Amino acid sequence: MTPPTEPTPGGTVLSVRGLCVRFEMRDGSYVRAVTDASFDLAAGECLALVGESGCGKSVLASALLGLLPANASVAGSAVLGDAGSGAGGLDLLAADERVLAREVRGRRVGLVPQSPVAHLTPVRTVRSHLDETVRALTGTSGPDGVRAAAGRAAFPEDHLDRHPHQLSGGLAQRAATALALVGDASLLLADEPTTGLDRDLVERTVDELRRHTGDHRALLLITHDLAAAGRIADRVAVMYAGRLVEITDAAAFFGAPGPRHPYARGLLNALPERDFAPVPGLPPELGALPEGCAFAPRCDRASEACATVPELTSGVACHHVAVARA
Amino acid sequence: MLELRDVTAGYDRRAPVVRGVSLTVRVGEAVGLLGPSGCGKSTLARVAALLHRPDAGQVVLDGEPAAGWRHRAPRAQRTSFGVVFQQPRLSADPRLPLARLIAEPLRANGRPVDAVPELAETVGLTADLLGRRPHEVSDGQLQRACLARALALRPRWLVCDEMTAMLDASTTAALVGVVEAYRRESGAGLLAVGHDRVLLERWCDRTVGWAELTSA
């Protein structure tokens, strides 16, 4: 199922260090949506960012695209390097909106959205969407560019004149993917691209994303669907209460020896093909995080040591991981 | 026993999405109905729960034919169903705090609402969440509230239409666990509609494919 994970030949496409996002609420309190996230993503690599809804993973994606609401503040860095092209070194978190709009979104970071039908303008055909995007991103126009763009995502030419609501879920997803690929961005960011799709369509969609990643792009797949992640990811990052609690090789995570962090293990074991047993309790409120390890109230291994936040060391953030692994 | 007999239904009489389908849920049984999205299985689920009037055919509850649909269904029949849909945001009034949402069926039927805290606890919602409105909670938390609402009148049958399609693995396992605990204790039957074979086969006593139902 999972492709072999050899070290990828490509250079680093994205390097995130100490990314924090917090929202200031009306009452002056703060919600820490993302805390101290660090990871690298290389060309040819697919990193799946998984976790329960509300864990902060979509906020992380919005931060990379500069699409956070006005009450958000961001710290850390997220450097986009364009392996090989010499255009690298742009910190997405420091870039202003003009640079993000003109140079980043669509051109250097392609977004495959959660709900393709909602993402497309209802009154315009797929052809008109593609035409506009091709013109804006490549400076060329005309039917050839549109046809090539559609072809890249296997969007059928005879459906180009349809409106979004006339497309099946699968074709709407392909239309959105085609748009994301136009600018030939080195980083593809897919935020829950398979929500609400049937299993076979989920598989087809993620397989296509993997194919588009090829060996010169990097794919950040944000999903709550562990089966989809297991199918295409090279590495997995697990987020809990705004922090990365484990980041590891996908083959080791989904196969043997399995996840190391107690939460990651619980999440994987909840699958109906495994134990089908939930992680007890609810995730904490991001606005009222417990002191220390945020998973402690739900963790059967919690001890006094867990009253301090565990550092992410050798891919896992847990005070008792050696125990947890035994 | 819940019987669907030769049901034809849809939104356009000339092109029904359900044609001549029969399906039985025996007492206490959990039946999974598996099919791709858009196939008509949700329409069938709505017919089964007396929420959609079929063009032809019958729904029979413990030997009694359904005597009406939606608000025209006799109260005793209507309230013997608890229904949970795929998208909690579409089936929850955005103005209602979760406690009110859970209490809706109790109020509508003139029953005391003091069962709400216990219902909330059953689905794993903590007390601090009950005062929040839908936009202040996650999809998973809202779906928990919708399940509590479905259980409020202690239905004889539960109809779950893609109840967990938007949810993560842990919340899915938790909600299925709540449904099964209720069924063990009450003997209620279940019709679970979905597109995830692994999930339905793990959850239900038997799983029927949409294609088998419609070709029979």
Ligand code: SF4
């Ligand atoms: S640090 Fe402690 S509470 Fe947190 S996951 Fe590890 S054992 Fe559990």
